[in-house]
Amino acid sequence: MANADFRDFYTDEAGSYEAVRYGSRYGRLFRAIHEDAVDRVLARATPWRNAADVASGTGQLLAPLLRNAESIVANDLTPAMLQVSRKRFESATNLAFCVCDAMRLPYAEGAFEIVGSARFLHVFDNGTQAAFVAEMARVVAPGGLLVVDFYSLDARRIFAWPIAIYRALLHKRPENDHRVSIAEAKAMVEASGLVVKEVIGIGNFLLAPLAWLPRATLLRMARFLSRRFGVLSEQFIVVAAKP
Numbered sequence: 001m002a003n004a005d006f007r008d009f010y011t012d013e014a015g016s017y018e019a020v021r022y023g024s025r026y027g028r029l030f031r032a033i034h035e036d037a038v039d040r041v042l043a044r045a046t047p048w049r050n051a052a053d054v055a056s057g058t059g060q061l062l063a064p065l066l067r068n069a070e071s072i073v074a075n076d077l078t079p080a081m082l083q084v085s086r087k088r089f090e091s092a093t094n095l096a097f098c099v100c101d102a103m104r105l106p107y108a109e110g111a112f113e114i115v116g117s118a119r120f121l122h123v124f125d126n127g128t129q130a131a132f133v134a135e136m137a138r139v140v141a142p143g144g145l146l147v148v149d150f151y152s153l154d155a156r157r158i159f160a161w162p163i164a165i166y167r168a169l170l171h172k173r174p175e176n177d178h179r180v181s182i183a184e185a186k187a188m189v190e191a192s193g194l195v196v197k198e199v200i201g202i203g204n205f206l207l208a209p210l211a212w213l214p215r216a217t218l219l220r221m222a223r224f225l226s227r228r229f230g231v232l233s234e235q236f237i238v239v240a241a242k243p
Contacts, residue, residue, distance in 0.1 A: 003101060006123075007078050010057070014080035017058050018088075021119075025211045030203045030234075032215060033222045034118065035064050037200045038147060041239050042068035042114065048144075051114035054136055055102050059085035060118040061147075066092055069114055075100050102132055105139055110242075113144040119235075122151035122177040129180065130188040137192035140242045146194055149202065149237045153179035158232060159205050182231070185238050194240035201226040201233025 010017075022031050038061065042048065048069040053061045056074035058081055065072045066089070075098045076082050082097045089095055100106050102120070115136045121129045133148065140146050156179055180188075186196050204225040207218060226233060 003077060010078040011080040014058070014078065014084050017081065018084065026208055029207065029211050029215070029218055031060065032219060033204075033207075034060065034149075034202050034235075034237075036219050036222070037202055037226070037237055038064040038116070039067060041145070041147060041198075041200070041237075048113045050112050051116065052105070052107070052112040052139060054105065054115060054117040054132075055120035056085060057081045057119065059088050061116045062089055062092075062095065065114065065116060066095065070094060072096070073098055073112075075102065075105065077101055103135055105135055107139045109138050110141040110144075111139045113141050114147065115140045115144070116147040118149050121148065122179065125178050126180060126184065126188075129178070130191065133188050134192040137189070137194050137240075137242065140194070142242050144242055145197075146189065146192075146240045146242070147237060148189070149235050150185045151177050151179040151235055152201075152231075152233055153181045153184070154231045155205060155233055162205075182236060185236070189238050189240045194242055196238060196240045198239045199230065200237040200239065201230035201235075202237060203234035204229065204232055205234055206232060 021027055042064060046068050051065045051069035051072045053065060053072060053074045056076045059074060062072065062074060062085065071094045073096045074082060074085055079099050086097060117136060121132060136148065137146055182199055189196055204222060206225060207222060230236065
C-alpha cells in the first residue's frame with residue numbers, strides 16, 4: 001500500500017485499535033510482557049536523554065519510554081492514531097508528537113539516544129523492513145540503542161495448525177503479516193551498522209491458556225520462557241547498539 005492507503009486504513013482503525021489489540025485478557029498480558037521487557041532493557045542505563053518512538057500508533061512503547069527517558073517524540077503517519085495516544089498520555093509533560101513518514105524521519109543523524117518501534121514492521125515485506133530499520137538506525141546516536149520488534153516466523157511455523165484452528169473458530173479476519181526468523185531480523189539490524197546485543201521473546205504462545213493467573217506470576221513465567229524457549233515467542237525484540 002502507498003502512504004495514503006496506510007493513513008486511510010489506520011484512520012479507520014484508530015477508534016477500535018486499543019480495544020482490538022489490548023482489550024482481551026491476553027492482549028493486556030501481551031502489553032504488560034512487552035513493557036516489562038523494554039523497561040528491563042532501558043533501566044540498565046537510565047536516565048536516557050531522549051527517545052523517538054517510530055510508527056508509534058496509539059503508544060505501545062510510550063509507557064516504558066516515559067519511565068526511562070527525559071524527553072520522547074512519538075512519530076506516526078496517521079494523525080488519528082496519535083490523537084488516541086495523546087488522550088492516553090495526556091498527563092505526560094515530556095512527550096511530543098510528530099506526523100511523519102518512518103522511511104524519511106525528519107531528524108538529523110544520531111539525534112536520539114533511544115529509537116524504538118513496536119508492532120510496525122510486520123506490515124511490510126523483508127526488503128522494506130530492512131529499509132525501515134536502516135532509517136531508524138540512522139537517527140540513533142553513537143552509544144545509543146535501537147529497540148525494535150518483529151513478528152516471529154519460527155514460532156508461527158511451530159504452532160501453525162493450533163493457530164489456524166483458533167482463528168477459524170473465532171472467525172478472525174485474514175492475516176497479511178510478514179514474519180521473519182530471528183536470524184533474518186538480526187541480519188537486517190547488523191546490515192544497518194548496529195551491533196545486536198540481545199533478542200528477547202515476547203508474547204509466548206504457551207502463556208495464552210494461562211492468562212487467568214496473577215500478572216506478577218505471568219511476568220515471571222514470560223521472562224523464563226523468553227530465556228529458555230524464545231523461539232516459541234509470538235514476537236521478539238531486537239536490542240542493538242550503535243558503536
